[in-house]
Amino acid sequence: MRPLFHPALEDIKPEAILYALSDPERVAIYAKLAGASSGGTCSALADLGDRVIPKSSLSNHFKVLRESGLIISERQGVEMRNQTRCTELDERFPGLIKAILTAYGQPPGQPKTD
Amino acid sequence: MRPLFHPALEDIKPEAILYALSDPERVAIYAKLAGASSGGTCSALADLGDRVIPKSSLSNHFKVLRESGLIISERQGVEMRNQTRCTELDERFPGLIKAILTAYGQPPGQPKTD
DNA sequence: TCAACAGTTCCGAATTTCCGAACTATGGAA
């Protein structure tokens, strides 16, 4: 298991962000993560309601999100903690993530009160 | 040559927009179109400075932009007139296109004064 | 009728995506 790659803020490319968020499954994952007070582990996010994402696919989704610069993943014991880089990202690309989540009908910034 | 398909405003999907604009070549084309007072024909947009896009690829780029809802193409004599649907789109997805173009470093909304 | 031009369609090669199966890493129980 090679160490996970995370791009530096200045290396984040808009095309990678847009590509990562052009897949509704990844958007659903990202939006859950953005609103989650829970730790954002992979398995916790596999269930999209209408379908359960196979774990190899899920792992790949996380990789795409991570390498595009949208999230940070770190191992914590057995599991992986994923969190968004939304504050950083909003500094680099003002308004972008918010506009995208809004377009998908996932109003951002409202941590789910669960 | 079958008639060109344009989605109705309400059928435009955010994933299609993001996908279309996740390719820097398409963004360059779209940005030129957004800033163009010139008619926006295909051949006028083929030259990206660093490379000339082959015409079948260009045709495909226009198809992706059109079917995602970003542009309208209509035949005018021998050539094709392409124009953005940015006003409509901004109504449906407020701030989205602007944020994307800004992220790419292509400040929108400033029609080129040529 | 024909030639020129703008753009589209076709199709095969190269690339990418998807996901099951096999694998790796960590922590707890025996």
Add this chain to the structure above:
DNA sequence: TTCCATAGTTCGGAAATTCGGAACTGTTGA
């Protein structure tokens, strides 16, 4: 320790997508 369960990654191959040259279509002007 050793073994097992759990969480996630990597591998590999089938399916889908992308790219672009060559052939085609539609329009105008000679």
